[in-house]
Amino acid sequence: MTVEQPIQVIGGGLAGTEAAWQIAQAGVPVILYEMRPQRSSPAHHSEHLAELVCSNSFGAQASDRASGLLHEELRRSGSIIIATADEFAVPAGGALAVDRGVFSQTLTERLANHPLIDLRREEVHQIPVDGITVLTTGPLTSPDLAADLQRFTGMDYMSFFDAASPIVVGESINYDIVFRASRYDRGEAAYLNCPLNREQYLQFWQALCEAEQAELKDFERETAKFFEGCLPIEEMAKRGEDTMRYGPLKPVGLFDARLGDFRDPDNRSKRPYAVVQLRQEDKAGHLWNMVGFQTNLRWSEQKRVFRMIPGLENAEFVRMGVMHRNTFINAPELLQPTLQFKTRQTLLAAGQLIGTEGYTAATAGGWLAGTNAARLALGQVPLTLPNTTMMGALFDFISSASPKHFQPMPPNFGILPDLPKRIRNKQERYGQYRDRALADLATWQQQIAASDLHLSA
Template identity: 80%
Template structure:
């Protein structure tokens, strides 16, 4: 794939999580010397419990294994691309039904030993407090970026982070929304009708309000509780409900100016008692964000309660609401699909910091950032994956979404381009997405990387 490296200056990878581990490995395998920085144990993190690289701080699951599922397709793509993270996950898998789950302690310890023993990887246990000014660097510090480095990144980009405490709304697959009930309309019919509106009458609203008030929440960790107090302007929907029966009707469920079709002449129609609005999340209109529905409810509770909303009874969620510490940058304004910063192409980023969600997505970002850093070190142009692959679609999304409303995104079939023909059966449709993705990835590997998968 690469000629013998003549690079004298090692590439710096900052952060030893999943993305940083993958990036460092891809660089070293390409013959490029790497300095991998990990601040633990010199500086500890409130979420970590060991000093190992690629520690899994939440679940030990990488998601569904089947390749006709979004996470499973990402696994399949990474296997073909030689991901060290997926290789080790396969090696240390434990029984988990249809999911790829690992013995987390052995998984992280083995990765640490493997990278530490690589002749081209120097593992430095120290905190990086500023962005490197020269050479090629990959930033993979994740949602718990240290304060000094976070401040340096903020100065570099000239922007605030989108969030230091992520309270994100659920995202729904468009075709699962009942369009016989939900309707497109703008408030007071101003401009283009850009929102889908789910109307509630008084009885429906009161039932929904009561369900929200009593639904079970996720217990925040101690370090997250300390940060949560800063989000008065971004309250969880259940907290808003607890403040009073009509609080939501004066907030995100405000019905003012929203006319339900067929209730009168334009401009004189009736307003529902309350309205849940959904905003288009992607250019194709496959995904819709529930406006103002940031939440800390347990995932099962979210599906139960939010499917009480008229039009969302059969809603398919590609992402449920989350509320946790999650520092991430405004990737659509800052990054290219190659994961290079627009203002400094020799600085790349990957992992949760760029607005992707999930272990496998972090590994995928590390693979691309590491591969492109290696290509830059060898004087070769960086690459972007085909948009028909799950990896390509994910990095195209985070680099081209609306900067104003950007929120982290997990891998999902809703971000893939449409198939040439409509396939109604969901399982068959996902299988077609998989077949196209893996075929296009193979072609791309041969033509772009010069590899035989």
């Protein structure tokens, strides 16, 4: 079947990039709209597609972790985002992290060169009335389009605040103090660790609590509701003296081999009281991301307070932490698990706009929305993923949760259906979730392929 009218994808982030690629790979023409560089956003720094604005990490890589399982499901489903992330991965212990500049530039070139993708650098002010459309405008949807979406849905946006961590130049780090290690020596020793004793930690904590925050923009000041999975470090500090030590600064499982074996009871006194971790940002190791240090402090305050961290006394920052508002729709009221709008079947949405949280979840939404948009164009039935897969469970959740209390959801094992038999050991339980998900995904893919082949015969 030949499709003449192109599908329109609005927004060139992770979800939009994935959606456009899946549509084109299905043999359907697609117009991908991205307003940058014609119009910039408060969070982006380049004009490339699929720019990673917060961190360069897609989360844990192991398939018995929620994000890792989602990686593997997408990998087995032909995701262009995950394939490119694998291609340009940088050392990050057990995480999938990428050289973000090369990653987004490569994706931009691949989509721009695809014969069925028409990349247009212009702003879309209204939801197209005709044809099949995929909305992937993300948390910073332009005001005109946001207003039109609000009119279409008949309800207000919901919102939370998201923040990005600072990035430090590797040459400015004091390697006499920091040490390389991954937690519990798992995988390659890919993290740099800044150890703090109790006195240093308390001084840092106090300074962080007292540091001056940046003034919010007018559009952000209306509602300042933080998402718990991306809490600014200063907000975490204000929750209590030890909150950071049980969060991003937890010292457990981190050992400096230069001081002897910390697992030796005689060396326990040498264990750090808290640890700030730095994750490699680029393939060459020139840049390092401060893990868990999302922040809205003034830039001058960030430099002053973060240089109190041992090993970062002379830190040179190539990017300071920033904070911006994320917006999302009330997906349980509006969307089906196919990511089609209930009131307009030819309109689909994906990414953070629909209330999924994280890079990989945005990619997964783009994959499903793009796949289903192409199937609609080809006269095929849209797909609903098995809810025993991480992708299926995520979209089942955002389309069926309580609308009254709906909040963004990252991939996690808590949204998967229970296993037939209760397993107390967490690692074994997660492994069983993984095995079931990947087996059910394979069976589902075979069934869809057989069904499509039968219908086309």
